[in-house]
Amino acid sequence: MKWKKTLALLVLCPLMLLSPSIPAVADGPRPYLLTVELPSGSTASVRAYQDSYADNLYLSLADLSRVLNGTPKQFSIRRENDTYYVQSGENPRLTTNAATNNMPSIAYLNTYRNKLVVDDHEKRIYTYDTGSDLYMSLTDIMLLFDFTIVQDSRERVRLQLDAPFDPSLEAMKAAGYFDAFSAVLLGDAYNGKVLFAANAESPVPIASISKLMTYVLMREAMDAGTLHSDDAIVISADASALSYSADGTIGMSTGYVVPLQELTEAMLVASSNESCLAIAEHMAGSEQAFVNRMNARAAEMGLYSATFYTPHGLPKYSRDPLPAKCQNTMSAKDLFDLSAYILQTYPDITDITARQYVHMATMDYTTANSNPLLFNMEGISGLKTGSTNKAGSCVVVSMPMDCGGTTHNIIAVVLGAETADVRGQCAQILLEYARNHYTGN
Numbered sequence: 001m002k003w004k005k006t007l008a009l010l011v012l013c014p015l016m017l018l019s020p021s022i023p024a025v026a027d028g029p030r031p032y033l034l035t036v037e038l039p040s041g042s043t044a045s046v047r048a049y050q051d052s053y054a055d056n057l058y059l060s061l062a063d064l065s066r067v068l069n070g071t072p073k074q075f076s077i078r079r080e081n082d083t084y085y086v087q088s089g090e091n092p093r094l095t096t097n098a099a100t101n102n103m104p105s106i107a108y109l110n111t112y113r114n115k116l117v118v119d120d121h122e123k124r125i126y127t128y129d130t131g132s133d134l135y136m137s138l139t140d141i142m143l144l145f146d147f148t149i150v151q152d153s154r155e156r157v158r159l160q161l162d163a164p165f166d167p168s169l170e171a172m173k174a175a176g177y178f179d180a181f182s183a184v185l186l187g188d189a190y191n192g193k194v195l196f197a198a199n200a201e202s203p204v205p206i207a208s209i210s211k212l213m214t215y216v217l218m219r220e221a222m223d224a225g226t227l228h229s230d231d232a233i234v235i236s237a238d239a240s241a242l243s244y245s246a247d248g249t250i251g252m253s254t255g256y257v258v259p260l261q262e263l264t265e266a267m268l269v270a271s272s273n274e275s276c277l278a279i280a281e282h283m284a285g286s287e288q289a290f291v292n293r294m295n296a297r298a299a300e301m302g303l304y305s306a307t308f309y310t311p312h313g314l315p316k317y318s319r320d321p322l323p324a325k326c327q328n329t330m331s332a333k334d335l336f337d338l339s340a341y342i343l344q345t346y347p348d349i350t351d352i353t354a355r356q357y358v359h360m361a362t363m364d365y366t367t368a369n370s371n372p373l374l375f376n377m378e379g380i381s382g383l384k385t386g387s388t389n390k391a392g393s394c395v396v397v398s399m400p401m402d403c404g405g406t407t408h409n410i411i412a413v414v415l416g417a418e419t420a421d422v423r424g425q426c427a428q429i430l431l432e433y434a435r436n437h438y439t440g441n
Contacts, residue, residue: 031060031135036067037158049128049135055154058128058135065092073145073161077134083115084134088145118144122356124372126421139425143376143432166436167429169196178426182392182416183332186430188440189340189398190408195438196430200332203305204415207386207394208271210313210328212338213294213306214280215268218260219346220297221283229261233282235274243274247314250274250365262360267312268349269358270367271385276312287311298330303338305331313386327390332413339383339396343409350398353382372424373397377431381409385423392416393423399431403440410434 034048034057046063050056061077061084068074069092076090114134116123125144128135138149138157142165150158169186178184178198182205186196194200221227235243235256243252249272252258263279266272277287284290291308298306309316309326318324330338342349352358356374359366370385379399386394397412412430417423 034059034154035156036064037156038067038071039159039161047135050154051128051137055151056137057151057154057157058137059141059157060133060135061086062092062133064141068092068159068161071161073147075145079132083117086116086118088119122375124375124424126419137421140421143425143428166432169430169433172429173198180418180422181414181426183413184415184426184430185332185336185411185413186434187336187340187411187413188408188438189336189343189411190403190406190440192337192340194333194336195434197332200336200413201305203307203329203331203334205327205388205391206313206330206335206415207328207388207391208273208313209330209335209384209386209394209396210294210308210311211267211271211276211386212335212342212384212396213298213308214276214290214311215264215346215349216338216342217290217293217297218264218279218283227260227283229259229264231260231282232257233260233263233278235278236281238287239274239278239281242277247273249367250360250363252278252363258360258362262362265352265358265360266363266365266367268352268382268384269355269369270365271370273312273314280311298334301338301341303330303334305329305334313388313391315388315390325390327388332415335396335413335415336411339398339411339413340409342383343398343411349383350381353384353398354380371395371397372420373427373431376424377428380431383411385420387420392418393420395423395427397427397431399434401435401438401440403438406440408440410438 031047031049033045035043036046037043044067046067047060049058051058065075065077076087076093078085078093114127114129116125125140142149146164148160148163148165150160152158183200183202184198185194185200187194235252235254237254240252240254242248243250249270250266252274263275266275280287280290284293290311294308308328310328313328316326356369357366373380380397381400382398383396394415399410400407401410410431412427414423414426417426
């Protein structure tokens, strides 16, 4: 048998020599040098990173700080412990030359976002972190510092510092930007006017934004006197099981008693599915009975695109060996109408949804709001985020705006975004457009 092994080696060795070598595993993606042109015509090199697809560029904030030194957009960036601080108007703290600086590996995209404070305000922006520097997307840079970047190529961009970031929604639509979403709508809750829309009439999955309908039924029950904010809600076995599942947020044992007010805060701020289910079961006796009420009330309100299977927006699976997976659906236009109704009828919802953080004493649980625009944009008052695999990343954002002495609640609906950061960018662009161009007429 020894001769057979020898023969096998003689046959394999030439093949191994002829086969292509296996590349060594890299220690992480690395940035490259990109040319930045300033309004003066001068140029400088900054480190950049291309993420996922061609021309999706992230720039080094340390390098950008150095390049913008002496301009109206200058800023400093520093890191203390695990937090990055950006201060507008300051000279740069880091003065390394990008052309001679070594290129450190970039860490993975932080799902929880890097801790970032800009001009003493916490921000929730997805970035890449090298340990001493942040790389930020061109879109987020323009939104954060309010100037326009023109991308000539992967190797060159122009900074238009005197041109505030103010893209045309119609030009974005013509370019296909909104085709990446299931639906988009910008409207005025005060008068029902739709300012911009893309595929707004088609029903699409809405995930946890469904909780807004649960909130309506809850408030109407409180109006009728059959429910009170201090009611003690007993957590059922089903709600407890959900709380400890992959879709749970706050662990709750069966028989646990929580005030309705805390469950409401958990439902709206933390998007707690178990809190939503506990409210639904308490009100209707069972989840299905409550869902029947949701569909009936939606029809009464003229929200004809709405179909609900669960009170919280998680998919409902059938018990078949090959299970069906049903998801709550509604059109962006009907979601706008529902949100406008809530803001007009129950404006105090924003006492909860406008809070960046909430602490629920009974559950001894503190959480940040799932809506990043509360951190990234001033004046946001709500309302709800949502996501499932099929729905993508969704959000309904409200922003009160003074129009000739009258407060108009502007609403942006973004459904089916690929990621949470793209969802937030789109919603912010819509709302900034309203601030820059809408007068309330």
